[in-house]
Amino acid sequence: MVKRNLIEHAGFDEGVSDLDLAAGTGTLSIMIKRRIASVDVTCVDGDPKILEIAERNAREANVRVDFDNAMATNLPYPDSTFDRVVSTLFFHHLNKYTKSQALLEVFRVI
Ligand SMILES: C[S@@+](CC[C@H](N)C(=O)[O-])C[C@H]1O[C@@H](n2cnc3c(N)ncnc32)[C@H](O)[C@@H]1O
Secondary structure (H helix, E strand, C coil): CCHHHHHHHCCCCCCEEEEECCCCCCHHHHHHHHHCCCEEEEEEEEHHHHHHHHHHHHHHHCCCEEEECCCCCCCCCCCCCCCCCCCCEEEEEEEHHHHHHHHHHHHHHC
8 A cells, every 4th residue: 555655656657767775575666667667667675685586576577677786875876867766664774874874865866
């Protein structure tokens, strides 16, 4: 329900580029691709093992998603790479300092 509502409000149009921050097993990204296939989706997560699961899930769902292993506080993208950055069930994992650092990175890459 949370993910469905987020997708409704994110205003995805054809060809928008989207980063799923701390994407976990890729559930949100797969939902986005199923809703609008032309959205260019990248999953980033700090855990390489969970990304392996996400890659498998995307393959099984037959959707094309890119995957990067990186921390939210140090994203491996140039400034203004994405049109949207979305994230679910993630920010409560961070303390006040890392939350600020991650949000600075979000503003930088968007
Ligand atoms: C509860 S899961 C949520 C996954 C997904 N966003 C979802 O809604 O299903 C939290 C995820 O955050 C990732 N994570 C935790 N701290 C992180 C950090 N500092 N940078 C990147 N990923 C992180 C974990 O590896 C995990 O996949």
